[in-house]
Amino acid sequence: MIPRYSRPDMVAIWSPETRFRIWFEIEAHACDALAEIGVIPKEAAKTIWEKGATARFDIARIDEIERETRHDVIAFLTHLAEFVGPDARFIHQGMTSSDVLDTCLSVQLVRASDILLADIDALLAALKKRAFEHKDTVTIGRSHGIHAEPTTFGLKLAQAYAEFSRCRARLVHAREEIATCAISGAVGTFANIDPRVEEHVAAKLGLKPEPVSTQVIPRDRHAMFFATLGVIASSIERLATEIRHLQRTEVLEAEEYFSPGQKGSSAMPHKRNPVLTENLTGLARMVRSMALPAMENVALWHERDISHSSVERMIGPDATITLDFALARLTGVIEKLIVYPDNMLRNMNKFRGLIHSQRVLLALTQAGLSREDAYRLVQRNAMKVWEEGADFLEELLADKDVRAALSEDEIRDRFDVGYHTKHVDTIFARVFGKD
Numbered sequence: 001m002i003p004r005y006s007r008p009d010m011v012a013i014w015s016p017e018t019r020f021r022i023w024f025e026i027e028a029h030a031c032d033a034l035a036e037i038g039v040i041p042k043e044a045a046k047t048i049w050e051k052g053a054t055a056r057f058d059i060a061r062i063d064e065i066e067r068e069t070r071h072d073v074i075a076f077l078t079h080l081a082e083f084v085g086p087d088a089r090f091i092h093q094g095m096t097s098s099d100v101l102d103t104c105l106s107v108q109l110v111r112a113s114d115i116l117l118a119d120i121d122a123l124l125a126a127l128k129k130r131a132f133e134h135k136d137t138v139t140i141g142r143s144h145g146i147h148a149e150p151t152t153f154g155l156k157l158a159q160a161y162a163e164f165s166r167c168r169a170r171l172v173h174a175r176e177e178i179a180t181c182a183i184s185g186a187v188g189t190f191a192n193i194d195p196r197v198e199e200h201v202a203a204k205l206g207l208k209p210e211p212v213s214t215q216v217i218p219r220d221r222h223a224m225f226f227a228t229l230g231v232i233a234s235s236i237e238r239l240a241t242e243i244r245h246l247q248r249t250e251v252l253e254a255e256e257y258f259s260p261g262q263k264g265s266s267a268m269p270h271k272r273n274p275v276l277t278e279n280l281t282g283l284a285r286m287v288r289s290m291a292l293p294a295m296e297n298v299a300l301w302h303e304r305d306i307s308h309s310s311v312e313r314m315i316g317p318d319a320t321i322t323l324d325f326a327l328a329r330l331t332g333v334i335e336k337l338i339v340y341p342d343n344m345l346r347n348m349n350k351f352r353g354l355i356h357s358q359r360v361l362l363a364l365t366q367a368g369l370s371r372e373d374a375y376r377l378v379q380r381n382a383m384k385v386w387e388e389g390a391d392f393l394e395e396l397l398a399d400k401d402v403r404a405a406l407s408e409d410e411i412r413d414r415f416d417v418g419y420h421t422k423h424v425d426t427i428f429a430r431v432f433g434k435d
Contacts, residue, residue, distance in 0.1 A: 147350075
């Protein structure tokens, strides 16, 4: 991933240094298990740990060997032998390359998941704080982008909190599903390596043995993992899109923080653009795009092939690094989001009471009119507001057919904004708990 959209902790997981260190630990833990069951000398396992643990793997040297061998794992093992010496012959006993590669990828994805879970926790904390801050900040709800009925800005943020809580639960499950280890040898039969070795390595790395690895860990696990990242990215885009719409000049109900010295346009000095949330929309598209090739990786030939390998070398780092950056950026946007309650009220009242049409409709039906007749009476007065700029309440009060069914007080009572927010506490209790 390019540095512009990368954070160091996630990048470090995918560095060659980290990858080779994990490879070494897989091999060294396997040697411990092999020594314990008497396949290799215990002194050899001890030497492998001592020599390898202090080794500084030379990336350039490994690349040089790989240019000749055209095999990344063999290149690493050859370089490792340069540190370990004669006891290196006991490394990789009965193992195949996929044992190392797939188990390493599991470790990396688990570590990446832990960072992403921490990112979501930070976002949830920001959303919760701002939701309670604006629990009673009345704003207009929109359907199809058109004024519907009143809601509160806190409810908008509570919805996002609930959504990202679901994202977190999905990621916890995806982390669990991806956390498997395969040390089963060629075609996964354990013919040349004892299953106890796999159990030992898995326990040391915080993984579970893969029930049937067929030489590779089944890629349905990876497909689910990257699909989960794609769903999280979609939730990021949903909230980012909401903020972008609210920042439009003719709306301006909320706005990204505009820092001192920041410039919005090279041509127009007045501009304050929603650049962060637009950026998040683009990043979300990239993360989602990586879910499809992960699904296509599921259908490997027979017990294994490597058609998945090139895909995972790209999407593993890129999807996790991008999502990590996006979650952190969105958290910053929410923490610093500028909210304009006065603009919310002004926009809500722009069409002079039109947003109360449903309450009048219901009142008319309760007064004895058919729904069809009630709808016709309310709509004919509502259209005057759209087309002539009339006042909805005044039009209703002047409509003899409406007045035949409802008194003036009954009509005015239907224009109470507080009626629409009476269950906000109930919704907040569902989302955040009764405490």
